[in-house]
Amino acid sequence: MSEDKLLPLRQKIDAIDAQLLDLLNQRALLAQEVGHVKAETNAPVFRPERESQVLRKAAERNPGPLLGADIQTIFREVMSACRALEKRVTVAYLGPTGTFTEQAVYRQFGHAVEGLPCASIDEVFRDAEAGTADFGVVPIENSSEGVINRTLDLLLQTTLCISGEIAIPIHHSLMTRQGDMQGVTRICAHSQALAQCNAWLNQNYPAIERHAVASNAEAARMAAADGSIAAIAGEIAVQKYQLQIVSANIQDDPHNRTRFAVIGRLHTGPSGRDQTSIVLSVPNKAGAVYDLLAPLARHGVSMTRFESRPARMGSWEYYFYVDLEGHEQDLKVAAALTELKDKAAFFKLLGSYPLAL
Known part of the structure; x- marks a missing residue:
């Protein structure tokens, strides 16, 4: 009986999906025309001010029931895919894969980009300066631990400029290969993550050594290779490194956020905000x-x-x-x-x- 009710609804969804597919490809064709015009004047493919205006307008016009943030996520990926028809943008970030910085890359550019993981913030700047990457994304400030000093020092020295910012919530999880803390002798993470989880670690695992490494994703990679190591990282690292979460949301500040800067040679025009x-x-x-x-x-x-x-x-x-x-x-x-x-x-x-x- 329920199938009799579902069938006409599914047919309507299929019809709307067909319309969406047609409209998306119409948009893509227009994006290709825009690309041809840009090529005539050597204009940049990525225009953060324009994309910011589109995303804000989409949320403002949204009547629901979809949330404004979800609408923006959909539009961001549509723009990313259309942009890639002109040129696939390369973005350097603090790696390896599975870091919050990689998450920030996709939050800004969508997934139709070429990610270039780097071993350090210095390397992100070098790749963007050398032209190996079109842009770089680096952490600049955390809501609970303050500024990232190395980023500030490099911004002072570089010939690059800031062309965008991303702010994302930071939720840390404790993870191991086996899914528990049995046999664990070290907890590894970036120094900022260790500081952001300090009170929780003092309460729950005060006797286990803490070791700072280059990134949380590096800690996850180490934990995947060694059962005596637990890592603090974001949930994205669980899938990428086949780990299991021991405890989720262990950050001391439930509203913990990190702000990231997009660096490159692009001078961004006004967006209105x-x-x-x-x-x-x-x-x-x-x-x-x-x-x-x-x-x-x-x-x-x-x-x-x-x-x-x-x-x-x-x-x-x-x-x-x-x-x-x-x-x-x-x-x-x-x-x-x-x-x-x-x-x-x-x-x-x-x-x-x-x-x-």
Whole structure:
């Protein structure tokens, strides 16, 4: 009896699927035409400001019952597949496969990209600078452990700019080859992950040695090869390395999130919801920092982040990493930046880019 009711519903779904397939290929043909036009002017294949606008508009127009975030996931993959018809973008990231950084790559670019796993953040920068990869994705800040210092240092030195950001929730799991902690003598993870799970580990496995490795995925790879090692990693590593979860969601902060930066040579245009990142240093005199930031207040530009790093010159000088609301081409931001350049002892524009969705 239920089959009699299901059959007409399934027939309607099949009909809609056929329409969707036709519309998707119509979109793909238009994307190919866009690619031909871009090729005439050597315009970039990936335009994060345009894709950000499309994703925001899709969520705003969505009447339901699908959630806005799910609609954005679908549209992101459609755009990724269409973009790949023009050129398959190569993206370097902190590897090996199974890291949260790889997850961030797919969150930004969709799955129709060529991922290039790297052994270190330095290598991600090198591959993007050398042109081995079109873009790189690197962690820049964690909500509970703060900034990734190595990323900040390399942003200061590189000729690349930031063309996008991704923010994803970080859920850590403890995993082993055998699915329990019997015989485990070491718990391995990236130093940030160990710190983010410190209280949980102190309560549950205080006597087991903790060992920091290059990435959580590397810890998962080690655990897959050695039953005496437990790894802390994301659930994506379970499938990739055939591990079993001992305990899930062991991070101390249930709202733990990491922010990632997309680096490359692309200078991103305004999307309507943007952020600008800069690095500054000030003359060594009283009130210099206050005087430096005064143009922001004068032009009504909001500062969303202010981070200091030692200049490593042995004279107690600092670089200040600042995030501002708006795009460098916005009138008030442009006016404030002009004044900041004049006042700062050092000024570097890291990039203007769409805010993470």
